[in-house]
Structure formats: C-alpha cells, structure tokens
Amino acid sequence: MRKLAVVLVLTALLSGVDFQGYLKFFAHPKLVSPYNFDRYGTRFQLTMKEKRQNIEFFASFDFDLDQRNSEGSADRSSVLKVYPVEAYVTFHFSAVDLKLGKQFVFWGRTDWINPTDNVTPWDYTNITAEIEDYRLAVNAVKADWYFGLSSIEFVFVPYFTPNKTGMEIPGAEQVLPEQKPENWQEGIRFSSSLAGVNFSTSYWRGFDLFPTVYPSFAGLRMEYGRQQVFGADFDYATGRFVFKGEGAYYLTEDAEGTNPFVKNPYIKYVLGMDWNVADNLSVNLQFVQKRVLKWHEGLMGPTEDKMTNSASVRLSYKKEGFYNFQLIGVYNFQDGDYFLLPVFTYEISDGVNLYLGATIFNGPENSIFGRSKDFSKAFIEIKYSF
Amino acid sequence: MRKFAIILMSLFLIPLYGENLTGRQIMEKVVKKTGWKDMEGEITMKITVRGRTRIRKIKMYSRKRTEDETDMVMKFLYPPDVEGTGFLLIEHSRGEDERYLYLPALRRIKRIAASGKGGAFMGSDFSYYDIGKPKLQDWKYKNLGMVEYNGIKCYKVEALPSSKKVEKDTRYSKVIHWVDPEKWSVIHAEYYDRTGTLWKVLDVKEIKKIGSIWFQTHMVMKNVQAGSSSEMKFENLQVNKGLPASIFTKRYLQQ
Numbered sequence: 001m002r003k004l005a006v007v008l009v010l011t012a013l014l015s016g017v018d019f020q021g022y023l024k025f026f027a028h029p030k031l032v033s034p035y036n037f038d039r040y041g042t043r044f045q046l047t048m049k050e051k052r053q054n055i056e057f058f059a060s061f062d063f064d065l066d067q068r069n070s071e072g073s074a075d076r077s078s079v080l081k082v083y084p085v086e087a088y089v090t091f092h093f094s095a096v097d098l099k100l101g102k103q104f105v106f107w108g109r110t111d112w113i114n115p116t117d118n119v120t121p122w123d124y125t126n127i128t129a130e131i132e133d134y135r136l137a138v139n140a141v142k143a144d145w146y147f148g149l150s151s152i153e154f155v156f157v158p159y160f161t162p163n164k165t166g167m168e169i170p171g172a173e174q175v176l177p178e179q180k181p182e183n184w185q186e187g188i189r190f191s192s193s194l195a196g197v198n199f200s201t202s203y204w205r206g207f208d209l210f211p212t213v214y215p216s217f218a219g220l221r222m223e224y225g226r227q228q229v230f231g232a233d234f235d236y237a238t239g240r241f242v243f244k245g246e247g248a249y250y251l252t253e254d255a256e257g258t259n260p261f262v263k264n265p266y267i268k269y270v271l272g273m274d275w276n277v278a279d280n281l282s283v284n285l286q287f288v289q290k291r292v293l294k295w296h297e298g299l300m301g302p303t304e305d306k307m308t309n310s311a312s313v314r315l316s317y318k319k320e321g322f323y324n325f326q327l328i329g330v331y332n333f334q335d336g337d338y339f340l341l342p343v344f345t346y347e348i349s350d351g352v353n354l355y356l357g358a359t360i361f362n363g364p365e366n367s368i369f370g371r372s373k374d375f376s377k378a379f380i381e382i383k384y385s386f
Numbered sequence: 387m388r389k390f391a392i393i394l395m396s397l398f399l400i401p402l403y404g405e406n407l408t409g410r411q412i413m414e415k416v417v418k419k420t421g422w423k424d425m426e427g428e429i430t431m432k433i434t435v436r437g438r439t440r441i442r443k444i445k446m447y448s449r450k451r452t453e454d455e456t457d458m459v460m461k462f463l464y465p466p467d468v469e470g471t472g473f474l475l476i477e478h479s480r481g482e483d484e485r486y487l488y489l490p491a492l493r494r495i496k497r498i499a500a501s502g503k504g505g506a507f508m509g510s511d512f513s514y515y516d517i518g519k520p521k522l523q524d525w526k527y528k529n530l531g532m533v534e535y536n537g538i539k540c541y542k543v544e545a546l547p548s549s550k551k552v553e554k555d556t557r558y559s560k561v562i563h564w565v566d567p568e569k570w571s572v573i574h575a576e577y578y579d580r581t582g583t584l585w586k587v588l589d590v591k592e593i594k595k596i597g598s599i600w601f602q603t604h605m606v607m608k609n610v611q612a613g614s615s616s617e618m619k620f621e622n623l624q625v626n627k628g629l630p631a632s633i634f635t636k637r638y639l640q641q
Contacts, residue, residue, distance in 0.1 A: 276505070
C-alpha cells in the first residue's frame with residue numbers, strides 16, 4: 001500500500017492535479033491507569049482533486065507516523081502507516097451522479113445517532129475531533145438520481161467491513177461473511193421535500209456492523225448476521241428550531257425470535273431538535289429508543305433488554321469566530337452508563353487549529369459504555385491545513 | 387377642470403420627487419433594484435478582533451427566483467481547513483426561509499434554523515441579516531429627510547422592526563440607513579441593539595456600476611461595543627450571466 005500510495009502521489013504531481021491536505025501532530029493520553037499514551041505521532045494527509053469536464057477524481061491518503069500506539073512503542077521502520085481515506089471517481093451526468101470507489105456513505109438526518117445509517121462502519125477505538133478518524137470509508141458504487149425536489153440514491157457495497165470496536169474477546173474467532181455475490185450489500189434511499197418538511201425513506205440489505213458472539217464446537221465465534229433495514233427520517237425548521245426524527249425497523253435472520261444466538265428483529269428511533277439558543281450557542285437534544293421485537297425472557301441474554309431508552313446532547317458554543325467549544329454526550333437510562341466527547345477548538349491563525357478534547361466512556365462494568373472505559377482518552381492535536 | 391387636473395397630476399408626481407418619498411418607497415428602490423436576475427462573485431472578508439486578523443474567501447452565487455425571493459449559494463475558498471464548506475439559502479416570501487450548511491469534514495448537508503439571522507456570518511461583524519436582502523414587510527420605515535454624508539446628499543431612513551419576532555431574530559431595535567438617491571444604495575448605516583444602544587456602524591467604501599446596476603463592492607462593519615471590525619470586498623462580480631437553477635440546490639452544495 002505504501003508503494004502504491006507513493007506512485008499515485010507522484011503520478012498526480014506530474015499531471016498537475018490540485019493538492020490539498022494537512023499536517024497534524026496528535027497526542028492521545030489515556031484517561032485510565034497507567035495513563036500511558038494510546039497514540040502520539042504525526043499525520044500527513046494528502047488530498048488530490050481533479051475535475052475534467054464531468055468527471056471528478058478524488059483521492060485522500062493518510063501517512064501516519066505513530067511514535068507510540070496501543071501496541072506499545074514501535075521502531076522507525078514499522079511506525080509509518082499509509083492508507084487511503086477515500087479514493088473515488090465521480091461521473092456527473094445531467095440528472096445523475098455516479099460515484100465509484102472508496103467513499104463515505106452517510107444516511108440519516110439526526111445527530112450522531114442514526115438508525116438508518118448502516119453503510120459506513122465506525123472505528124470506536126479512535127473517536128476524536130474529526131469524523132475521518134472514527135468512520136471507515138467503504139468500497140462502493142453510489143448513484144444519485146435527481147428530479148425536481150426529490151432524489152433517489154442507490155448504494156452497492158460488494159464486501160462487508162465491520163465496526164472496529166477494540167473489544168475483541170480472547171479466544172473468539174471473528175468470522176466475516178465470505179466475499180461472494182450472495183454476501184453483497186445494497187440499498188436504496190428516496191429523499192424529497194413537502195410543505196417545508198424534508199424526508200427520506202430507505203431500505204438497506206446488509207450485515208449487522210456489530211458481531212453476535214455464540215459458542216460452537218471450535219470455541220467462541222463472532223459472526224455478523226444478515227439484516228434488512230427499513231428506515232425513514234425527516235427534518236422541519238421553524239424559528240430557532242429544527243425538529244428531526246429518524247427510525248428504522250431491523251429485520252434480522254431470526255424473524256420469529258426463536259434462535260437465541262441470532263439477534264431478534266428490533267426497532268430503533270431518534271426524535272430530537274436543534275435549538276439556536278443564542279446566536280453563538282446551539283443545542284441539540286435527542287431521545288433514542290430501541291425496542292426488541294419477539295422478545296422472550298431469558299433468551300436475549302443479560303445485555304439485551306426488551307426496551308432501552310437513551311438521550312443525547314450536543315452543545316456548540318462559538319466565540320469571536322476563533323474559539324469553538326462542542327460537547328457531545330450520550331446517556332443510557334437503563335444502566336446509567338454514558339459517553340462524553342468535549343472538544344475545544346482554537347483557530348491559531350488561518351488554517352491552523354488547536355484541538356483539545358477527550359473521549360470519555362463510563363458506567364457499570366456490563367453496560368455498553370462501561371465496557372469501553374479503558375478506551376477513555378484525552379486528545380491534543382495541532383493541525384496545519386494547506 | 388383644469389385645476390382638478392393639476393391637483394391630480396401633482397398627487398401622482400409627489401412620490402417622484404426626493405423629499406416627499408416615504409421611507410418605505412426609498413427602501414423599495416434600494417431593495418428592489420431592477421435589472422439584475424443573477425450574480426456571481428468572490429468575497430474576501432478580513433476580520434479583526436483585538437488586533438488579530440483572519441481572512442476568509444468565498445465564492446458567491448445569487449439569483450432572483452421571483453420578484454421577492456432570492457436564492458444564494460456560498461462556498462468557502464479559504465482558509466484551507468474550511469474550503470468546500472457551503473451555505474445555501476432559499477428565501478420564501480411566505481413562510482420561513484430554508485437554510486442548509488454543507489460541512490465537507492462531516493460529508494453531510496445539515497439543515498439549520500430558519501431564524502437566528504442575527505448570528506455572525508463567518509464569525510465576522512456582519513450578521514446573516516446584514517448580508518441578505520431585507521424583507522420590506524419586516525420593517526417600518528420613516529424618511530428622516532435629506533442629509534449630507536461624506537459630501538453626498540442622501541436620504542436618512544429609520545427602520546424599526548415591525549414585530550418583536552423580527553427584533554429578536556435580527557437583534558436590532560433600530561437601523562438608520564443613509565441612502566444615496568443617485569445610486570439607490572445604502573452608503574452608511576447604524577445598527578442599534580435591543581437595548582437601543584449603538585452597536586454596529588457600516589461604511590460603504592466603494593459602489594461599482596456593473597451592467598446597469600450599482601453594487602456595494604467594499605464595506606466595513608465596525609462593532610463599536612466589541613471594538614472589532616470586518617471588511618468585505620467583492621471581486622469579479624458578474625451579473626445576468628444566466629446562472630442555471632441547478633446551482634441553487636443541495637446537489638451543487640456538496641460538489
């Protein structure tokens with residue numbers, strides 16, 4: 001990959017492609033004992049863009065030089081990691097955009113928690129100020145067809161990529177779906193607008209991004225179940241408010257809820273609003289509910305309740321255009337566990353930013369965020385964009 | 387009969403002569419400038435706060451969708467960390483405007499609240515209200531007479547919000563405009579906060595004739611309370627190029 005990236009960059013240089021990117025120093029000290037660094041090092045991101053008539057090329061590569069990472073200190077030869085963040089080509093036709101390659105595909109309108117968004121996986125081990133740190137682009141074909149105020153989006157993802165949770169179970173075997181046509185993933189989303197309300201309906205046939213763990217003769221297995229997701233979302237703005245909603249019905253392979261080792265079908269929805277409290281202060285509040293269908297006592301195990309309620313908040317405060325503070329929080333009512341992501345951004349000069357923040361997971365041992373306690377960390381990053 | 391005809395004629399002619407125009411008629415001439423259907427250009431913004439200066443550059447497209455409704459798209463060109471950020475405004479004469487923000491870092495278009503026009507535009511001393519076209523029905527205008535400003539004889543027009551909602555939304559309790567009657571452009575303005583205290587002062591440094599229309603191409607807004615200032619310059623301004631409607635869409639915003 002390293003050689004390929006260098007060749008691509010050199011080729012792009014010679015062909016007069018537009019270059020952008022950034023250089024970032026990052027230090028991620030852990031917030032749990034013994035308070036060592038989760039990561040610290042430097043990243044150089046190079047983005048190449050070129051538009052020729054109706055064809056647009058885009059490639060973004062990360063050159064990560066970790067002086068230390070979660071595996072411990074590394075020698076100089078093994079610390080440089082090169083990987084494509086995104087690399088795609090887009091064909092713009094009169095009413096259709098066709099995008100091929102490694103790309104982010106995001107669905108949904110609510111904030112942070114999106115039940116309809118099942119295309120692009122998460123990297124829960126690296127949540128920082130920037131989305132490309134914690135979302136993993138997928139190789140996909142995406143076509144958007146626009147007509148009037150409406151559009152239809154088709155997405156095809158041939159190979160499945162799961163979430164990166166960092167919570168590997170010792171001895172458990174991770175079994176990914178085989179790379180064959182039966183395991184292709186595809187979806188469609190219709191978006192439109194009526195009487196000031198923007199809305200979408202969607203269908204996704206893919207795999208659960210989280211594994212299900214079950215015992216087999218060979219030991220524990222972590223498998224990713226097939227699922228179909230029927231979703232819908234909306235937003236509506238009035239005065240200082242934007243009301244939003246998003247929900248999905250997840251049809252798993254255990255439609256009747258009789259197999260204890262396969263997730264039951266469930267419904268998950270989010271209702272919330274953005275509120276411009278003042279010109280420099282905005283708040284997003286959301287209520288999230290998940291209801292497991294065909295639920296039977298004892299079948300789902302101790303971690304899966306029949307119904308779970310949570311709430312999320314995002315608070316943004318800006319001062320003089322140079323300072324920005326954002327706090328994202330998610331709280332689960334059942335177990336009392338929570339996740340916090342406070343980020344302070346200071347614009348040192350044009351294109352140079354300082355980020356100070358933390359990713360905090362906390363709660364009882366067997367709760368969702370409680371289990372992730374060890375991933376809690378602070379982050380200090382200085383980024384120079386060019 | 388002759389007397390009656392003269393009286394009738396004079397009644398119609400009154401509004402055409404300077405001193406007797408109402409505040410509303412003056413501002414209609416400022417706001418509803420005929421002759422442009424669409425425009426595009428580049429904006430350079432220099433923001434100075436307590437001696438620190440920041441530069442922002444934007445590409446701007448605007449069109450009159452109807453006589454009273456304007457669409458606007460802005461795309462950030464500089465600094466590099468916000469390049470590609472886009473803003474789309476779709477005005478509605480009846481009902482609330484639609485506002486969308488495209489953040490390339492998030493790869494998402496986000497709908498933002500229709501009000502809150504008093505919010506700082508790009509962190510500058512210009513608010514979203516200041517850079518947009520005022521809705522005439524939102525204000526009660528009063529012609530305060532002719533005055534001289536920088537050697538130009540102009541109208542002084544007082545604008546008071548027509549409702550508490552407008553006052554809350556724009557955060558202005560009063561705006562005084564100095565209008566050049568030759569160019570039908572505001573050349574100076576004072577903005578008062580909700581307590582009635584002078585808050586911001588606008589000075590128009592340059593007005594250019596593009597096609598047959600006069601445009602404010604260089605403005606400075608000073609926040610007299612905070613001691614900050616923002617300078618906005620328009621460059622490469624072009625009008626009536628026949629911009630396609632496809633520019634003023636969410637699709638274009640993310641391209």
